[in-house]
């Protein structure tokens with residue numbers, strides 16, 4: 091229950107709407123209660139006229155007019171309530187979804203290392219749907235139900251008190267039995283959700299990498315795996331539903347017995363003359379109305395169990411600790427009445443005027459552009475980097491060389507503040523990364539990632555991702571320098587070509603050149619190239635390399651390359667071995683030692699099979 095209240099607090103701005111729904115539904119219940127009273131009047135009038143002399147039309151018509159008025163009011167109010175309910179649910183869904191996304195965007199990289207994308211999406215979907223459904227039915231039903239119950243109890247008590255006593259027993263009894271039922275039900279629901287999340291997670295992953303699935307001919311196995319999760323869910327549902335319905339038999343059975351007693355009383359007292367025929371008609375209608383709240387209670391308890399289970403996993407995410415100094419800041423509710431900032435398809439329309447500029451880091455002349463100071467780091471138990479110390483002078487080009495898995499990308503992750511070092515300090519512009527707003531750190535570093543990591547959308551959107559609102563000319567200039575302009579110009583839609591999910595419609599080398607153009611446009615003082623040219627052929631690589639040279643000219647760069655030719659053009663090479671810095675020196679200096687770089691040069695010169703194989707471990711070519 092707590093979690094539902096918390097969800098309501100998260101969407102505090104909906105309170106007026108919520109109250110509006112409650113008020114209309116109370117009025118609906120009130121008008122509904124008038125109907126049995128009017129039928130009683132009609133029955134008594136009809137009985138009197140049948141027994142008496144002749145038909146008097148007027149009073150009967152007036153009662154019918156009364157019924158019409160009550161029903162019209164009821165219809166009007168229901169529709170108003172429906173409108174309020176629809177818009178409130180959607181707003182609630184928008185607010186909760188936005189806050190969830192907002193939260194996720196601010197979570198540390200580490201969180202995403204352990205979560206499947208599909209699971210995250212599934213969880214969002216389920217918890218929010220269930221919560222909004224519950225709140226909608228709660229606001230639509232709870233208060234009217236309460237009013238109906240109270241009114242029926244009072245009226246029944248007025249006519250004959252034992253009726254009220256019997257009715258009075260029904261509600262707590264039913265609610266108590268429902269609570270008993272729901273505890274076990276909820277545990278099983280949790281088990282089901284785990285399976286559904288796993289299925290959803292794998293589903294999204296497999297569809298996202300459908301090419302791999304197809305090429306390894308694993309479609310059947312993926313499907314089997316998916317089916318297994320659902321099979322378990324079905325088995326759990328059998329157990330869950332059996333339990334629920336067995337208990338329901340007990341619950342509703344006992345209610346039936348109590349209503350049996352009520353009906354006997356009403357029939358006998360009418361036959362005995364204590365109740366008029368009109369009284370009986372009204373009481374029977376009221377009893378029918380009293381049954382609905384009983385069912386409604388159980389439905390609400392049921393829906394609230396769903397909602398509680400759903401919101402719990404929602405709040406598990408909301409309670410995760412955000413990245414310290416997260417660029418996205420505090421979780422906020424969206425302004426749902428503002429003008430949309432994107433086109434109808436979601437294409438981002440840059441609003442340069444209102445874009446908040448990132449406060450640029452000040453780089454003073456002689457402080458190192460970035461610096462690792464006795465940094466140690468491991469993702470889990472085993473260390474990946476140990477006691478790394480080096481500083482990059484402004485304008486310097488540094489190359490990192492290690493075996494595959496040696497920690498080069500990890501070093502970049504630390505520089506970007508994606509992870510915090512276990513020991514030591516990473517500084518950018520002379521300031522500890524752990525003390526800077528992350529947007530400043532990341533704003534100062536342009537990265538071409540090891541995998542191109544593009545987004546669906548147009549080429550233009552992708553190139554300008556780091557600088558929305560950049561002019562067309564500036565964008566084309568970046569593409570030209572990344573040697574991407576020619577191939578883009580040949581596409582039917584040129585810069586407006588849609589590239590598919592993660593850029594699936596482009597070749598590896600094309601993606602990489604877009605990623606280079608994207609980093610060029612960001613124009614950050616520090617440049618990181620994590621195997622930026624790895625999927626280019628030698629000719630394109632030379633062309634992109636020319637662009638990169640230009641890009642590196644007036645900035646500090648960290649280059650992770652797999653071609654010795656690229657590495658040989660840097661100022662300093664740092665080699666890593668077993669997580670430690672092995673050697674530091676200019677290409678010429680290192681060529682003269684017996685370290686990794688010298689070994690690589692020798693291996694490259696050699697043509698033996700063994701040496702080639704050894705070279706492969708470094709993923710290095712000539």
Ligand SMILES: Nc1ncnc2c1ncn2[C@@H]1O[C@H](COP(=O)(O)OP(=O)(O)OP(=O)(O)O)[C@@H](O)[C@H]1O
Pocket residue numbers: 203469470474492493494495496497498499500501540709
């Ligand atoms: N997110 C992660 N969680 C846990 N371990 C990780 C994670 N990322 C990398 N590792 C591990 O850390 C080590 C260093 O990985 P890293 O990606 O830094 O290597 P690399 O030098 O960039 O290798 P390559 O040349 O193949 O790109 C590897 O053993 C890898 O398994």
Ligand SMILES: [Mg+2]
Pocket residue numbers: 498499500540620
């Ligand atoms: Mg790497």
